[in-house]
Amino acid sequence: MHLLTRLAVYQRWITILITAALIGVSIFATLRLKQEMIPDIELPMTTVIAVYPGASPDEIMNEVAKPIDEVVSGTSGLEMVTSTSLQNMAVVFAEYQYGTDMDKVNAAIERGLERVVFPAGMPAVVPQTDEKNPQVYPLNMNMIPVVIFTLTGDLEPNELNEIANTMVIPELKGVKGVFSVSTEGGQEKVLIGPVAAEMNARGISVAQIVAAVKANEYGSLEDIEETPLNSTTVVGDVASVAIGAAPGTAVTRTNGDPSVAIVVMKYPEANTVSVANEVTDKAKEIRENLEAQGYDGVQLLNVFDQSEYVESSIRELANEAVVGGILAVLVIFVFLLTVRGSLIIAISIPLSILIGFLVMSIWGLTINLFTLGAMGIAVGRIVDDSIVMLEVIYRRLHKGESLKTATLEGSREIAMPIASATFATVAIFLPLAFVGGIVGELFVPFALTITFALLASLLVSLTVVPALAGLLVPKKIRAEGENAWYQRLYTPALKWALGHRAIAVAVALILFVGSLFLVPIIGTSFIPSMGDPMMVVEVEMPLGTDTLTTSETVRRVEGIIEEVDSPNVGLYYSTVGTSSSFIGGMSAVMGGSTGTNTATVEIILSKGSDPDREAAALQERIDGAGIAPEDGQGGIVVKAMDSGMGGFSSNDFVAYIKSEAYADVLRAADELTASLAEVDGLSDIKADVAITLPTPVIEIDQSKLAFHVSQGLDTIQFMTELTGMMNGAGTGATLDGRELFVSGVTQSATSAEELGGLIINNGSLSYPIKLAHVADAVIADQPTSIKRIDQQRAATVTAVITEKDIGAATVAAQEKIDEVEESNPKTAIRIGGVAEEMEETFANMGIAIMVAIGISFAIVVISFRSLLNAVIIMVSLPLAAIGALLGLLIAGYPLGASAMMGMLMLVGIVLTNAIVLLALVDQLRKSGMSTYEALVQGGRTRIRPILMTALTTMIALVPLAVGLQGESVLIASELAIVVLGGLFSSTLLTLLVIPVLYSLTDRIRRRAPAKAGSSVPSAV
CATH class of the missing domain: 1.20.1640.10 (Multidrug efflux transporter AcrB transmembrane domain)
Incomplete structure (x- = not known):
């Protein structure tokens, strides 16, 4: 170590030239570092989403989710697989051990899916996005959308959707680094809703309506209603006709006006800030083009821009680090009372940081809140080595030694000690290898960044500081006083x-x-909130409520938001219903509301505002308006949130319940929901098992069907018409750009008699075939979603942790879980969410700290x-x-x-x-x-x-x-x-x-x- 100082002193100008070159290279490397919100790490998780329009949750489970479950369960490193079967969609979410090669896992899943034979009615691509169906989505911490736009204006939703698909999305997809651009909302159809009782009374089938509508052109809804089905019946006699959201899509509004959300995702390796800036620039061109095309009333609004938060956070951290560095230099001046010595320290700080950034670039790290925070934390520590070197030089000068002697002998005195101290500090981070989970993944880049900065500071103190001392420190200084x-x-x-x-x-x-004794008072938590403040209003109507009725309630909520007199409340964005998209699927996985009876209103708040206070005020207004559903069937809840971490919220409590028998799951879920209500610090407790609806259940009787086939029934035609009767069918006809869609009629049946009386086919035979002729048809309560964990029936109980002390709330909840598990021996209950991560993290961090203490003790014993x-x-x-x-x-x-x-x-x-x-x-x-x-x-x-x-x-x-x-x-x-x-x-x-x-x-x-x-x- 002393040799480095000797070379630097005797080759001072070469040292300075090398330093200057290193500064240039480091600045170049720093400017090219990717800028992200969080470290670019791949989570050991993957999601498979499959869309099957018109299919019930039970059909989805048996025909789609189970085959996908089996494929995923055959992959290595799997810890847990959860499948959620919804109307129109299956979502399979798999968690793996940390360290699993997810590229191999995802490739194996895709190969397995190619061998699965899915139902004939399941499309090969998702209609809204043209993505492969099913689609595998690897999860990355940086899968937060880069930019979210909303296209709104004085046009109809379908017109906005057309503009989005023709003038916006193609342009945005062309931006370098953009992985995908998807839409939400605006996908309207003319919905023809057959009524079972009227269809039976007039002997009409869904196939007849489809055939009649196909043969006509329309200028109004009334024209459709007057379409003849036979000599005495028109469409309006047996069906409702209205404009509404297409099946499997959501209704979206911005500030109360119809809109289409446009979500931009980037490739994992792309620079968040660069992509967002280029997308924003492209959006400006799109706005100019819209205006040139005469769409003056159409606005392309920026709802969310990740780069704004990233850049502001990086700017804040950088500014705070600079201020900290300046203050550190002032401290040196107070003790040494020399401008020249302080200048040397002032040079060593940014030089060490720049070299640290250079090594970060070589290592493949990014600038994010963790690595830049680490550099900010390191600012105070990286001056220590330079301070010790400078202090020993000054101390020896005070004793009368020459500058060169003071520098060389001072280096001989302290080179090994400061190197040992730095290496010991760096070695402290080795135990981080024991810290698993998301925290380990996030803080390893943090530790590496500090390590690089400390090693750079050691190099600077042994070379650059002695070289600069030869230029800036006076040859002789007055003797130091003995009593400072x-x-x-x-x-x-x-x-x-x-x-x-x-x-x-x-x-x-x-x-x-x-x-x-302060620990219980302080409480324990996980990862602090990240992102700009916002509120989310969750609306849940009684089961069976259609999208139109839910939308009207949301409009009343929007009216209340408009009346809020607060400078902190900005743009708000409403989503009614559940979309069969990646966003809708992930909402289901994360425990979000699903179905036509649910909606959310996301409200952007100004930076620095208090989301908890704003949420409480808005909740009071909504409660006072009396618009929430009565009799406890649903509700309207306002939550304070932040826009960071892509939905990995640190205040979510999750408990997974599974058993071979679904009745056991139901019983345990009911008991756990009631027990958790007694826990202080938990609110909004929900179980996803109690949501059931009267649903047609149809089982084909193969012997009855075989008889009619023997009479000449065309099997293919029969199955096509049966599918249309159950799930609905497109017609190809349009009204003002909206396709006419005949909805399934089975959902309108109010009794088994009405259901069995529905006519399936009355064309290929001389007599009409009713559903009761070929199937056992009943109406029974069925869940709107079906969850399976590790291929067993399951349920999820979720809650919001409202206490700052997450650990205390979790411990109390675990006690309740233990009681429920004891009374339900056939049921397994596993705590998840933030509680699971906290337990693992605190245990591993405790081990890491003990190992670090052991390393330190060994170093001290060896040294002394x-x-x-x-x-x-x-x-x-x-x-x-x-x-x-x-x-x-x-x-x-x-x-x-x-x-x-x-x-x-x-x-x-x-x-x-x-x-x-x-x-x-x-x-x-x-x-x-x-x-x-x-x-x-x-x-x-x-x-x-x-x-x-x-x-x-x-x-x-x-x-x-x-x-x-x-x-x-x-x-x-x-x-x-x-x-x-x-x-x-x-x-x-x-x-x-x-x-x-x-x-x-x-x-x-x-x-x-x-x-x-x-x-x-x-x-x-």
Whole structure:
């Protein structure tokens, strides 16, 4: 290590030229780094979505979901597979062990799906997106849409949809880096709804309506109603005719006006900010084109732009890091009282950061909230090595040495110690390999970034700082005073502590034990919210409510939102019903509402607003308006949320229930729902098993069907007409661009008699065939969705955790789960969601911290060759916990994953002060001083470098901790609070408690004097 400094001093200008070149390369690499919201990691999860228009949940389960389940279950590394069968759609969600090669898994699933024979009525591509059906969707943390637009204006929804598909989507798909562009809403049809009773009374079949409508052209809904079916019957006699959302699609509005949502996704390897900016530029061209084409009333509005949050967060973090760096330099100036020396430190900070970014680029990391937060946290620490190098140069100059001698001999004195300290700090991050789950994936890039910055700072301190010192530091400086202000403050306190050792130790012990009692008060959490504030209004109407009726209720909600007099409430976007799209499918997987009786209204809030307060105010208005469904059948709930993490919310509680018998699942779900209602901190508790509707159940009697086939029934024609009767059929005819669609008639039957009396075929034979002639047909309550976990019938109980202390709410919920599981021995209940991730993360982080402490202890023992000194030095670790926990309490943050990461960092940071102090004390004792004299003299000598390194680290973290630039980067803020508080308490107490403990163990040390002190680290 000393050789590097020697080369830098003797080849000063070459060192400076190499540094300049390195700066240029690093700036170039930094500018080319991808900018993301979160690290670009692949989750060990995948989703298969299959669309089967018109199919019931039971049909979906048996004919679509089960075959997909079997394919997915045959892949390696699988932990759990969940299938959700909905009307029109199957969603199969698979979770794998971390470390599983998901590319191979997804390829195996796609090969398996190619061998499955799906129902004939299931399309090969999804109508709305032209994507393959079924489609495999690998999940990536950066699968958050890059940009979401809404196309709205004074046109009909189908006209907006046409404009979106012809003038917007093709243009956006051409942008480099765009993976897909999909739409939501605007897909209207003219819906002809046959009424079973009227159809039976007049002997009309669905096939007759389809055939009659195909043969005509229409100018109005009335024309369709007057279409003759026979000499005495027209369409209006047996069916309703109205314009509505196409089956399997949702109704969307923006600020109360009809709209079409346009969702833009990027390729995983593409740069979020670059893609978003290019998409935004393309949107400007599209707007100009719309205006040129005469669509003045049509607006292409930007609902969500991920790049805005990413850029603002990166800007805030960067600004806070710069402010922290400036404050750190000012601290150096206060201690050294030299502009030139402070300038050297000012140069070393950005240089270390730039080199760190260069290594990040080589390693393939991205700039995101975690890596940039890590760099902001590192700002205070990366100056330590340069401070120690500069301080030893100045100290030797004060003693009268020449500048070159001071630099070279100073390097010889401290090169190995600072290298050992840096390597020890870096080694602290090795245990992160034990931290699995999403937190491990997120914080490994964080740890790598800090590692690169620290290693860069070590290189800079050993080369650039000595080279610059030769240029900027004066050749000679006046001798240093023996009693600086910080020594005058510290020396009396140290002497008092050494004279009252029992009191000093007792105070430290009381503070530590007392800090542990803060943990229940602070509470525990997971990952803090990320993203801009927003609200979501969830509307649930009584079962069976159609889209039109639900939409009218949503309009009343929209009216209330319009009346809200708050500058924080901006654009709002309504979605009525469930779409058979990726978005609709993932909503079902994440526990969102599904069906024509459900809707959501997403409300964008201004940055810095309080979503909880705004949500409470809006909820009060809605409740006062009395528009929620009566008798407890549904409801309207307003939730505060944020736009980050792509739906991986940290306040969702999930419990999975599975059993061989569905009756057992139902019973356990009912009991668990009731039990969780007693848990404080849980709200909006739902079970997805209680949703049932009277549904036609039809089973073909093959013997009866065979008889009619023997009479000349065309089997293919029969099955086609049966499918149309059940699921509806397109006609090819249009009205103002909307296709005429004849809905299935079976849903309108109110009794088994009406259902059985429906005519299927009255053309190929001399007599009409009714449904009862070929099938057993009844109307029974059936679930609107069917869930299976690991190929067993299952249910999901979800809740929103409203308490800050997520851990306490989870523990209470687990107790209820244990009680329910005990009373239902045939049922397995597994807690999931944030609770599962928290449990795994805290356990693994605890192991990581213990391993880090073990690594530190080993390094200290090897360095001092003294077990006793190592034990004394390790006492500084619990002293750090005092300030860390107190800091969280004062800041109002719970103990979460980022705070635990701060605890891990503290292990490497706080030991340095104790090592620096005791290394010199041992050397002074070896030179003949008494223990008391060595402790006082060592403390007086080491107070300056200890305060300089500690204060620069702490003050550099202040901007991050208090969020000077905003509130969006809570991950860095929580971590900074922990490190700042922990370093503050450990530094103050280390300067007093460590000498006291050293003094108390002096008698033990004298029994084995020579060996323990014969080889100690060089004094820093």
